[in-house]
Amino acid sequence: MIADAIVLGAGIIGVSTALQLARRGKSVVLVDRRGPGEETSYGNAGLIQREGVVPYGFPQQFGMIFRYALNNRIDAHYHWRAIPRVTSFLAKYWWNSNLSRHQMIARAYAPLIEHSISTHNELIEEAGAQDLIVKQGWTEVFRTSAKRDGELKEAFRLREEYGVSFRELTPVDIAEQEPSLSRDFVGGLKWEDPWSVRDPYALTMAYLRLFEKLGGRFLRGDAKRLSQTASGWRIVAGEGIVDAKDVVVALGPWSDTVTKPLGYRFLVGVKRGYHMHYGTEGGAKLNGWTMDAERGYFLAPMKQGIRLTTGAEFALRDAPKTPVQLDRAEDVARTVFPLGQRLDSDPWMGARPCTPDMMPVIGKAPRHKGLWFGFGHAHHGLTLGPVTGQVLAEAIVGETPLIDISAYRPERFGA
Template identity: 60%
Template sequence: MSSPSSTADAIVLGAGIIGISVALHLQQRGKSVVLVDRRGAAEETSYGNAGLIQREGVYPYGFPHDYGALVRYGMNRTIDAHYHPSAVLSLAPFLWKYWHFSRPARHEKIAHIYSHLIEHCVTEHDKLAQAAGATGFLERKGWMKVFRTERERDTRFAEAARWNKEYGLNFRTLDPEALREEEPHLAPVLVGGLHWTDPVCVNDPQGLALAYLALFEKNGGTLLQGNAASLAQSGSGWSVRTGDGNVTAKDAVIALGPWADTATQALGYDLPLAVKRGYHMHYRAAGHAKLNHPVLDHERGYFLAPMQQGIRLTTGAEFAHRDAIRTPVQLGRAEPIARDLFPLAERLDTEPWMGARPCTPDMLPIIGPAPKHKNLWFSFGHAHHGLTLGPVTGRLMADLVTGATPFVDPTPYRADRF
């Protein structure tokens, strides 16, 4: 007996923050949309992150070029970066390109391009959050880098001043006394802090994504469980198998994050994608201690963020194969240092969470039409800024799919740039 089938205007593969945002924006343009994921919504990469809408993040995270950092990473003992030796050979072509694009002059050019997306991140989230009744997830308090050495403090203060002049990013510099007033429960080992005031904090990233999904479903959208690898051409459109039968649509959007290659490679694309894996753990704050802002311990390379679930400790990047065994060694390195900086009590999770960030070597996402197929669209590769750029990407993708004038020039993000 054959499975039932249904039709829609568009299929969006992937129900993370990017896919949900794309589906919601297409729906707002009058399209009937089916969102397809192998699991529930926002249960993978979009579940665990630092919870920041990074308005200041005009410079995407690059590969370090100073000799000291390269030596430290080569020893493979740091918190902010770790690699699986068994993966290095296969990752080498990607890492070489990543290092090349991270050279200061190229990184600066990329920042100019990237800033056109970043500048809309807060306003686009605000629109969706207001429509979804989800503004309670957003806290307008910015985040802080805190410093242990005067050299790093002064370097980052000067960098922030340049970014303010060039991109209009707002910040405060904090001496030790001002930092203690803002964060009285941090240990008195810090020489100052840099407070980025434009970013918005999200106290439950998955909760925000699910609120956007609820708005999508309230307005007639459908989330189905299905296999993205089954995506295939169907006449002039596309079809995919789901647990509720086949779905066909004129347009299909691949928004699968680190799993994008499960669909793109089967269609003949060889895109330079890799992943940066990351870990987090939640803790109870000891006694009456309170962390008022998300805080990056700059020289040590870990992040503490107050969340609804507790204080979230996040690690830097792990370079490994996407599906390799979990190795939360960075979390083990960070925890005792974080406990010295802020009074963390017991762990609240039974095991560390791990996610994979989808990355391109030039640090720009892939947004736009598939070069070799009609009515197929790509929307992935956002690296550290998936949460930040979800609604921005959704709006841009909706412009492209519906033939509207794009509100941001999409040319630099097209897949055919590679």
């Protein structure tokens, strides 16, 4: 089979990239060892985070670092055995999270976030996936006035600098918005710009169907079987061989299976996360996406039930599941919302690929013709899928990208 481009990885980033190329008239083959959207893209909190212009940083206060070191929290957990392997990543992540560096990174990161809603909207409308989308923002609720005041101060700064919209919530506002939520909270913050997704997997599949409608093909195959040819790139997939001029590596935390053999060394860490779906008791209803800010877990009203998601687990990518954060979160969540029985037979786990400067790797490989990268989106894979796909597709076909992507170039890691 001859194609214009091969896209490796069928998560939201890879599907979006393949779709954006197909929308520009290119013949594209999308390749993954599993079905589309079955890895990390399956289990997130379902937010298109237009407000998320500041990426999640590493704590800078030593008191907070000490509390995390106790390893008993919901928002972060780590494997002792993984620490020697991830020390270099964590050290650079911590350094990039200092105030001046973090603010500089946010300014470079913001253009991607600013186009997250508009680029999703184009694909949602073309794919006929409007029924999956809720345009009501999401809410943080606070247990203490100190946390509330600190987050509101930051929200005002973000509104002034980046134009994001929010609304302060009183306890009465929270009770009106979420009658089934307990009265444990002193206030809240409603981020008004973001959209929510009732089923992130279903949205990925809707984009895939649009991709196939435009002539694209999905094949099962192992990215390790990629090889360079005199005219481009070749992979054994499905029941045959695919040749193409260009190849995009969008394999998330598994991107190193291709980049390392080609001589590229990216320092990419993994933040693993868990979720579980629940029923409700006593006719309770969760109306919107809600985060218990101090405890660090999320409740989301998905099609499958109430999805409870955890924070970050620092572990080796392929280590066995250790859903202790989920158990901790469930214990707390049951005190503030009447969760019913677990609906899944086993906790879901996904692995978020994270760079130490908190920005994805997007752009052309410096030493190989026709090789492109699109990975490392950390907590914002769903948010940034379509805009990443668009700027990559524009660069590949020779158009001027929607935004300047030089800040995300692979060379910044010495690649």
